[in-house]
Amino acid sequence: MKNRILHYTFQFGALAFIALVVLFFSLYNEHFFTYSNLTDILRSISIVTFVAIGVTISLMVDGFDLSVGATMSLSTVVTAALMVWYQMPLIVVLIVPLLIGAAVGLLNAFLIVKIRIPDLLATLAVMYIVNGIHKTYTKGYSVYNHMPLQDGTTAPGEMLKSFLWIGQGKLLGVPFPVILMIVAVVCAHVFFKYTRWGRQMIMTGGNEEAARLSGLRVKRVRVAAYIASGVLAAIGGMLFAARIGSGQIDAGAPYLMDSVAAVFVGYSVFAAGRPNIVGTFFGAVLMGVLVNGLTMMNVQYYTNDIIKGAVLVLALAVTFIHMSRKKT
Amino acid sequence: MKPDGSASVLRMRGIAKSFAGVPALKGVDFTLRGGEVHALLGANGAGKSTLMKILSGAYETDEGTLEIDGKPIVLRSPADAKRAGIHCVYQEVDTSLVPHLTVGENIMLDKLASPSGDRWIRWGALHEEAARVLERIGLPLSTRRRVRDLTLSEKQLVLIARLLAEKAKFVILDEPTAPLSLEEAETLFRIMEGLKRDGIGVVFISHRLPEVFRVSGEITVMRDGQRVWTKSRGETDMLEVVRAMLGRSFEEEYPKMEAPIGDTLLSVRGLAAGTKVRGVDFDVRAGEIAAVVGLVGAGKTELSRLMFGADPAERGTVTVAGRQADLGSPAGAIASGIALVPEERRKEGILVRESVLHNLSLPILRTISRSGFLSGAAERRHGNDTVTSLGIKTAGLGQLTAYLSGGNQQKVAIGKWTATDAKVFLFDEPTKGVDIGAKSDIFRIIGQLAQQGKAVVYLTCEFAEALGLADRILVMCDGRIVKQFKRGEATQEDLLYYASAGREEPS
Numbered sequence: 001m002k003n004r005i006l007h008y009t010f011q012f013g014a015l016a017f018i019a020l021v022v023l024f025f026s027l028y029n030e031h032f033f034t035y036s037n038l039t040d041i042l043r044s045i046s047i048v049t050f051v052a053i054g055v056t057i058s059l060m061v062d063g064f065d066l067s068v069g070a071t072m073s074l075s076t077v078v079t080a081a082l083m084v085w086y087q088m089p090l091i092v093v094l095i096v097p098l099l100i101g102a103a104v105g106l107l108n109a110f111l112i113v114k115i116r117i118p119d120l121l122a123t124l125a126v127m128y129i130v131n132g133i134h135k136t137y138t139k140g141y142s143v144y145n146h147m148p149l150q151d152g153t154t155a156p157g158e159m160l161k162s163f164l165w166i167g168q169g170k171l172l173g174v175p176f177p178v179i180l181m182i183v184a185v186v187c188a189h190v191f192f193k194y195t196r197w198g199r200q201m202i203m204t205g206g207n208e209e210a211a212r213l214s215g216l217r218v219k220r221v222r223v224a225a226y227i228a229s230g231v232l233a234a235i236g237g238m239l240f241a242a243r244i245g246s247g248q249i250d251a252g253a254p255y256l257m258d259s260v261a262a263v264f265v266g267y268s269v270f271a272a273g274r275p276n277i278v279g280t281f282f283g284a285v286l287m288g289v290l291v292n293g294l295t296m297m298n299v300q301y302y303t304n305d306i307i308k309g310a311v312l313v314l315a316l317a318v319t320f321i322h323m324s325r326k327k328t
Numbered sequence: 329m330k331p332d333g334s335a336s337v338l339r340m341r342g343i344a345k346s347f348a349g350v351p352a353l354k355g356v357d358f359t360l361r362g363g364e365v366h367a368l369l370g371a372n373g374a375g376k377s378t379l380m381k382i383l384s385g386a387y388e389t390d391e392g393t394l395e396i397d398g399k400p401i402v403l404r405s406p407a408d409a410k411r412a413g414i415h416c417v418y419q420e421v422d423t424s425l426v427p428h429l430t431v432g433e434n435i436m437l438d439k440l441a442s443p444s445g446d447r448w449i450r451w452g453a454l455h456e457e458a459a460r461v462l463e464r465i466g467l468p469l470s471t472r473r474r475v476r477d478l479t480l481s482e483k484q485l486v487l488i489a490r491l492l493a494e495k496a497k498f499v500i501l502d503e504p505t506a507p508l509s510l511e512e513a514e515t516l517f518r519i520m521e522g523l524k525r526d527g528i529g530v531v532f533i534s535h536r537l538p539e540v541f542r543v544s545g546e547i548t549v550m551r552d553g554q555r556v557w558t559k560s561r562g563e564t565d566m567l568e569v570v571r572a573m574l575g576r577s578f579e580e581e582y583p584k585m586e587a588p589i590g591d592t593l594l595s596v597r598g599l600a601a602g603t604k605v606r607g608v609d610f611d612v613r614a615g616e617i618a619a620v621v622g623l624v625g626a627g628k629t630e631l632s633r634l635m636f637g638a639d640p641a642e643r644g645t646v647t648v649a650g651r652q653a654d655l656g657s658p659a660g661a662i663a664s665g666i667a668l669v670p671e672e673r674r675k676e677g678i679l680v681r682e683s684v685l686h687n688l689s690l691p692i693l694r695t696i697s698r699s700g701f702l703s704g705a706a707e708r709r710h711g712n713d714t715v716t717s718l719g720i721k722t723a724g725l726g727q728l729t730a731y732l733s734g735g736n737q738q739k740v741a742i743g744k745w746t747a748t749d750a751k752v753f754l755f756d757e758p759t760k761g762v763d764i765g766a767k768s769d770i771f772r773i774i775g776q777l778a779q780q781g782k783a784v785v786y787l788t789c790e791f792a793e794a795l796g797l798a799d800r801i802l803v804m805c806d807g808r809i810v811k812q813f814k815r816g817e818a819t820q821e822d823l824l825y826y827a828s829a830g831r832e833e834p835s
Contacts, residue, residue, distance in 0.1 A: 194704075199702060202686075206682050210675065210679050212638070212659075213636070214690040215662040
């Protein structure tokens with residue numbers, strides 16, 4: 001009986017905790033549990049969810065991608081620059097950042113799979129490089145409509161309306177980024193649950209040598225995972241540019257932390273104890289709810305990080321206590 | 329040596345040790361005198377390593393006494409043993425050395441790490457002293473080389489030099505020659521002579537009988553946790569040793585299933601890599617079970633991994649049904665029709681944190697998916713069929729394989745291949761850590777595979793199993809196939825004789 005209660009605690013503890021937090025904020029502030037605020041929360045986590053899905057995929061193959069924040073920053077400024085500096089059509093604006101994300105992923109994969117640098121170190125190094133590239137590219141300035149250029153003239157273009165709609169528009173009363181996010185979460189979940197490639201990634205992460213001896217081309221699988229991670233970070237960057245309406249530099253830096261936190265909170269959802277898409281989504285939701293609610297409570301924004309960190313510690317503690325209990 | 333010049337004597341009396349109620353040692357006596365090389369022999373599981381672990385302080389004995397020169401000693405830890413002058417050189421030399429330090433530092437490590445040592449390190453004196461030790465055992469090696477740049481045999485010798493620097497009186501060499509080439513073994517024997525001259529008692533564990541008879545003065549044979557006898561070299565010969573190691577071997581009953589034998593399905597030609605596999609040739613026909621037997625370290629696992637593309641081969645080819653197999657990767661080997669059930673079941677054979685269902689479907693994901701989407705129904709059907717036909721005892725398909733018994737884990741590791749197109753099955757020690765019931769299930773599965781016209785290669789160090797199961801037995805020793813027997817031609821004694829290099833060493 002006691003075991004059963006414990007079992008349910010681990011299984012649904014994370015969801016119960018989210019419900020509790022929502023309940024607390026709803027009681028505290030009448031404006032919290034309203035349609036507009038809830039969609040606001042979802043919109044605010046849409047970007048971090050994309051980046052976090054990428055991190056989840058890298059963890060799924062037993063790796064880690066630290067470069068997602070930098071990739072997102074690069075994608076943000078490139079997206080803006082394509083419109084503001086070069087006046088490119090929408091299709092180019094949508095495709096080039098994705099290619100850049102894939103290229104960063106390929107570089108990571110090359111260092112990790114071919115040169116065999118440990119994941120954390122390789123992506124840390126790439127994070128530096130990509131960070132430097134995106135600042136060098138914009139000479140350290142954010143990219144915005146008709147910005148003054150080095151030669152004294154102003155930039156010719158401005159952000160396309162159609163592009164901004166991606167980040168700011170609504171479809172049937174739902175913010176478009178939220179729809180994109182839900183589609184991404186569902187697709188990623190289906191990918192890992194029901195497709196051969198998803199299964200291959202899970203098995204490779206489970207035990208690379210055993211997977212290799214079962215005939216999986218584990219190197220290819222890992223390369224694909226890092227490319228996916230890079231592309232998803234790039235999508236995060238595009239969404240950010242569309243949301244803000246300019247190409248902020250260093251946009252991705254805080255998103256690395258938040259996405260990693262979301263992924264690891266996700267470990268505790270349904271007592272999975274491993275990276276999983278649904279968990280990552282709920283992790284992002286929890287983080288979003290906390291930030292939103294604490295802001296409404298007029299908690300200073302720099303205090304938020306303490307609470308986010310504490311929640312992460314709690315989730316990790318629950319996960320690892322559960323896992324070591326299972327072993328014995 | 330004692331101050332008065334006479335040799336020290338180490339005595340173990342009535343040593344007994346059980347693990348979880350299963351006795352591993354039953355009242356063993358063992359005496360080691362300074363200045364002698366004493367060989368300790370026995371088949372796998374005879375209790376040699378347990379006895380030596382007690383002597384080196386890794387295990388505590390349940391019963392019995394140890395004494396040096398008549399004074400009783402108690403060994404609760406390896407540190408106790410070292411204080412008593414007993415040192416052990418294990419096979420894994422790398423774990424005992426610090427790779428990025430120099431030879432000199434490694435030899436003098438004890439002094440460097442000792443809390444009672446000098447506060448300052450005097451590098452000149454340190455290297456001088458280390459060089460003196462190396463000279464004493466006749467090893468021409470610079471003390472300033474990094475240990476990580478040394479060959480395996482040099483590392484082993486550095487370890488021996490360290491024992492001397494630490495004033496060892498008794499040294500255990502646990503299968504030191506297994507990884508060595510002939511010349512390297514010669515160097516080791518020369519150094520063992522040096523140890524003898526210094527009055528150090530050496531326990532020498534080896535599977536190679538010719539070298540045992542060359543270097544040891546005394547020979548002790550163990551079997552089933554007991555000492556069979558101790559004799560000096562002149563009083564015995566190799567055949568007597570082999571007989572003593574095996575004892576009155578009760579042949580276990582193995583259900584040999586008759587299978588029609590067809591054409592040659594598998595041909596291995598000149599397969600070689602490193603010092604472990606040195607050019608292996610053999611053929612296996614459809615429906616035939618060929619056992620490759622050999623002692624631990626003979627190169628069987630390495631051979632199976634080469635044949636499966638798990639490790640890169642330096643030379644040689646594998647042909648399956650007339651077509652040369654792709655050994656570039658396991659995926660290539662599988663596509664060529666080869667399946668491997670590896671020895672390290674929990675690390676390589678199955679994924680312990682995944683379900684039975686997902687483990688079984690892993691090699692056939694392509695067949696059970698359509699345009700990339702897995703068919704859950706097809707996967708479950710395959711899982712259920714395999715569980716039923718192989719008799720895998722599991723709470724359900726969703727059960728994590730970590731929670732299955734060893735035998736059922738092994739059935740999963742085998743079962744995942746049964747639905748593939750594999751024509752050649754390689755089994756590496758498939759009965760290791762498997763209970764009797766599951767063992768006969770596994771033999772039945774292997775027999776059925778043969779009846780389906782597969783070629784089976786069964787690599788094992790259990791000679792009785794090979795005799796019971798195989799149509800043909802290939803004896804492997806030091807990376808080569810040294811002898812072939814047809815079914816019914818060989819006895820365990822014959823197999824052990826050839827597996828222990830019981831023939832003239834090729835010169």
